[in-house]
Amino acid sequence: MTKISLREMTKYQSGVITAVKAGGELGQRIRDMGLVPGTEISIRGRAPLYDPVALRVMGGTLSLRNNEADYIEVEVDDA
Amino acid sequence: MRNELTIALAGNPNSGKTTLFNALTGARQHVGNYPGVTVDTKEGSYTKGGLSCRLVDLPGIYSLSPYSEEEVVARDYLVNQRPGVIINIVDASNLERNLYLSCQFMEMGVPMVIALNMVDAAKKRGIEIDHERLSALIGLPVCPVVARSGQGITELMATAIAHAQEHDKWQPAHISYGDDLDAAMLDLSTMIEEGGFLTRDYPARWTALKYLEKDDRHLEIGAKEDHALSSRLLEKVEQVARHLEQTVGSEPDAMIADHRYGFIKSILKQNVVHRTMDPDRLYMSDRLDNVLTNRFAGPLIMLLVLLGLYNFTFTYSALPVAWSATFFSWLGGVADTFLAEGYFKSMLIAGVIDGIGGVLGFVPLIMFMFFGIALLEDTGYLARVAFMMDRVFRIFGLHGSSVMAYIISGGIAGGCAVPGVMATRTLRSPKERMATLLTVPFMNCGAKLPVLALLVGAFFSENQAMYMFLFTLLAWLMALLAAKLLRLTVLRGESTPFVLELPPYRFPTFKGLLIHTWEKTWHYIKKAGTVILGISILLWAMMTFPGLPDSERQVFENQRQEIIRQASPQLPASPEDAGQAGPEARAMQKDLLEVANAEAEKALRYSVAGRIGTALEKISWLPGFDWRTNIALVGGFAAKEVIISTLATSYSLGEVDPEASDSLGETLAKDRSWDAVKALSVIIFVMFYAPCFVTVACIVKEAGSWKWGLFSMTFNTLFAFLLSTMVYQVGSRLF
Known part of the structure; x- marks a missing residue:
């Protein structure tokens, strides 16, 4: 098990969020959408220019910009 | 106070809230207006089986944070208007995240009924929800419904009305946020209750919670109410925050959010949700996304879809637009025949009939455009467009969703800025939206095209197509650069978090599309109509008197x-x-x-316009314009194609049809005061100066204040003046 930032995750990789290091409006928005520690996520894909990233969370699909994904730390299996 | 029960509809975007509202109220709805707010709150009425009530559709939101206008409108509505009960619509396939908002309503304590929507779609995805169990665990009525087909909505309304009658007081739910915060909540609530602080409007626990979250808006209200007590509460909050930072390294608002999800998980774990399929399996929607947002196929398909939308809007609306034009020219003809010569007749024809014709002429265009956008939005494709385009538009301080507005405004030459400005409604980020709506008028709309075609035809006749294409590219470049300029100056600030939901693809309901289209169109006629008529008469007067x-x-x-x-x-x-x-x-x-x-x-x-044009020669020599050009440009504020007819009048050519302006082109080409450099300078100016007043009226309406309408006129005109001056001064020295 290793901790990486959400930006570094590859397509179809899944993991569990361990920390959200953003405050203010961004932190609020991230949490509003269900991205809180303990939540399982998996990467669905990236936009044609590799940014934003689309991910599956709690049965829905969300997208985040890479610079927003930087604030989210995820624990993933060593593969 | 009215005795009729008011029910507010609240829920996440994409939860089917509007569909439910439409199903409940049918066509009996109207848009409620709150001054200074650009977010719409729709109202309607519901009557069935002896039950009747007023329904209010609150904007779709994910939480009750103070960051967006939608959220603030929803919050203020609940507190100030005190609806008898709220119906919280949650998407059954996305229950965990949807309940996050429900959880906040429960903390607030508003009487509430949960409408578990799209249970049919959830079932297809292998998700079954034990609604009775959920209801018992959260202590609120839960009604399964399918808003699209109307299934379960009669029961829902009966439950909601009964619930409202049984509960008339707000009762905040006690959710645990961990030992430290629970203790703080207790202390704060006691202080708040003892001081009677805001308790007339808000339950003490809610105020305590908002102070812990450091909710700017609530702190502001609190400071106004009792500054001393507010400061003492904040001191206490700081203490707790420091303690949490040292012990767990987290902030109160983050911890509160975590515990809300913890609360939701603990409920859902108790056999509420039954899954018969792997939650990560690929649904139809995901398979579509694999193609539609594919690295190579995605942008290509998007281009085709946007081209299709554009063609749909402008090709199919052409016929009704022509009918409307024919009708108004017939009406003008009738007035011409039956009225006595004089100012009244001239005003009626050139001011009133042309003015109303101008407003109504846009109606088919707006209807088709909104129908197209509603289609893209309701199917879920619009979110994918934003997803794919965001990287490019972000460079200029815009949002992925901005692309729609630009294309409609003339990003593919021949659009119209009026529906373009209105299309910016799909953007939820305020600064990005403002930057988009102020720069879409730079695009080459259908009314600028004849002016461009005239000048290109007269002075650059050898490479007409290439020049027209170059001017389209130039419009894009300048619009994006101007947006960047605005985002670095008057609209400066961090970009709004993108965090965007990509909802599953759905078939929209035809009824929903029609209601959506009609509502927006009517809104345009009502709001823009009055302003436009007034300005149209004013412009007529300027060109007639003295x-x-x-x-x-x-x-x-x-x-x-x-x-x-x-x-x-x-x-x-x-x-x-x-x-x-x-x-x-x-x-x-x-x-x-x-x-x-x-x-x-x-x-x-x-006339006044003529005098303005002549007076403007004092500065308009810089971009090389004489009084004739100046008057034409002043007239162009009514509508850009008026530039041609005004120019023709000023050259004593009488009436000239903008679509067949050969005689004017020849005159200009022969005129010694005109050359290619001046033509280019005029083209640039026409492309970028003040938008026509119909557009300005729409900007005012969409931006929520006259300030932005004036800004748009001044900024664009200055921008255009500088560019044209540069072109003319450099050009006339080189050639």
């Missing part, structure tokens, strides 16, 4: 008499018969027309 003095008019009258006297007396006197008459009669009519045109030129120059 009329030529009698002495001047006498000169032209004498010329006319002279022409008639010289012609043989047996000639027909009315112009209608001239067609059948001999060459002498035609020569006379031609001479008379020349006199009339010369008089029109003189009158135009004498």
Whole structure:
């Protein structure tokens, strides 16, 4: 098990969020959408220019910009 | 106070809230307006089986944070209007995240019923929800519904009305946020209750929670109510925050959010949700996304879809637009025939009929555009467009969703900024939205095209197509650069978090599309209509008054008499018969027309608009414009195609059809004051100066204040003036 930032995750990789290091409006928005520690996520894909990233969370699909994904730390299996 | 029960509909975007509202109210709805707010709150009524109530559709939100206008509107509505009960719509396939908002309503304590929507779609995805169990665990009625088909909505309304009658007090739910915060909540609530702090409007626990979250808006209200007590509460909050930072390294608002999800998970774990399929399996929607947002196929398909939307809007609306134009020119003709000559007639035709025609002429366009956008939005494709385009648009401080507005405004030459400005509604980020709506008028709309075509045809006739294409690219470049400029200056600030939901693809309901389209169109007619009529009359007056003095008019009258006297007396006197008459009669009519045109030129120059145009020569020599061009540009504020007819009048050419302006083109090409450099300078100015007043009226309406309308006119005109001056001064030195 290793901790990486959400930006570094590859397509179809899944993991569990361990920390959200953003405050203010961004932190609020991230949490509003269900991205809180303990939540399982998996990467669905990236936009044609590799940014934003689309991910599956709690049965829905969300997208985040890479610079927003930087604030989210995820624990993933060593593969 | 009204005795009728009010029910508010609240829920996440994409939870089917609007569909439910439409199903409940049918066509009995209207848009409620709150001053200074651009977010719509729709109202309607519901009557069935002896039950009746008023329904309010609150904007779709994910939480009750103070960051967006939608959220603030929803919060303020609940507190100030005190609906009897709220129906919280949650998507059954996305229960965990949807309940996050429900959880906040429970903390607030508003009487609430949960509508578990789209249970049919959830079932297809292998998700079954034990709604009775969920209801028992959260202590609120839960009604399964399918808003699309109307299934379960009668029961839902009966439950909601009964619930409202049984619960008239707000009862905040006690959710645990961990030992430290629970203790703080208790202390704060006690202080709040003892001080009677805001308790008239808000439950003490809610205020305590908002203070712990450091909710700016609530702190502001609190400080106004009792500054000393507010400061003491904040001191206490700081203490707790420091303690949490040292012990767990987290902030109160983050911890509160975590515990809300913890609360939701603990409930859902108790056999509420039954899954019969792997939650990560690929649904139809995901498979579609694999193609539609594919690295190579995605952008290509998007281009085709946007082209399709554009064609749909502008091709299919062409016929009704032409009907409307024919009707109003017929009406103008009728007025011309039956009314006596004079200012009243002139005002009625040029001011009122053309003005109303101008407003209604856009209606088919707006209807088709909104239908197209509603289709893209309701199917879920619009979110994918934003997803794919965001990287490019972010460079200029915009949002992925901005692309739609630009294309509709003329990103593919020939659009219209009016529906373009209105299309910015799909953007939820306020700064990005404002930057988009202020720069979409830079695009080459259908009304600028004839002006461009005229000048390109007269001065760059060898490579017409290439020049037109270059001007389209130039419009994009300048619009994006101007957006960047605005985002670095007046609209400065961090970009709004993108965090965007990509909802599953759905088939939209036809009824929903129609209601959506009609609502937006009616809104346009009502709001823009009044302003436009007023300005149209004003512009007419500017180009008419003051009329030529009698002495001047006498000169032209004498010329006319002279022409008639010289012609043989047996000639027909009315112009209608001239067609059948001999060459002498035609020569006379031609001479008379020349006199009339010369008089029109003189009158135009004498009018307020003419004087403005002449006065402007003091600065307009910089981009190389003479008084004739100036008047035409002033007239272009009414509508860009008016530039052609005004220019023609100022060159004594009489009435010229913008679509067939060859004679004007020839005149300009021969005129020694015009050359390619001046033509280019005028083209650039026409492309970028103040948008037409219909667009300005829409900007005012969408931005929520006159300030932005004025800003748009000034900023664009200055921007255009600088560019044209540069082109003209550099160009005339080089060539």
